[in-house]
Amino acid sequence: MSETEPIAFPGGRGFTPHAAAQEARTAPQVSFDRQELGAILNVYGRMVAAGEWRDYAIDALKDRAVFSVFRRSSEMPLYRIEKTPRLSRRQGAYSVVSATGLILKRGHDLARVLRVLDRRVRLVEA
Secondary structure, eight states: OOTTSOEEOTTSOEEOHHHHHHHHHHSOOOOOOHHHHHHHHHHHHHHHHTTSOOEEEEEEOSSOEEEEEESSTTSOOSEEEEEOGGGTTTTOSEEEEETTSOEEEEESOHHHHHHHHHTOOOOOOO
16 A cells, blocks of 8 residues: 555545645634734733733644743743633633633633733832
């Protein structure tokens, strides 16, 4: 059997490595739209100006989009802002997750979910 010859499965469907690679390339990805990214970058800019955050990463995955925030680029993310469309009818598509995996806020409105990052308690030294 050659590599391009289809493999027969009990369901009668054929499988070729080339078809699987093409399907993986054309699979839809979840991403942030312009308004969502604008709201996230607004919060990010304020925190960078305050000196608390320094770097970010955006991941567009098959089932969710993730905006990760770092204090230093070599560390684990401090926070992850996630968009998971399959949860939009339940708890809400947006969530803010801490470095420990604790979900700080989840909801349907991104602006309301992002407010949890502005309210973080900061120590004031005398």
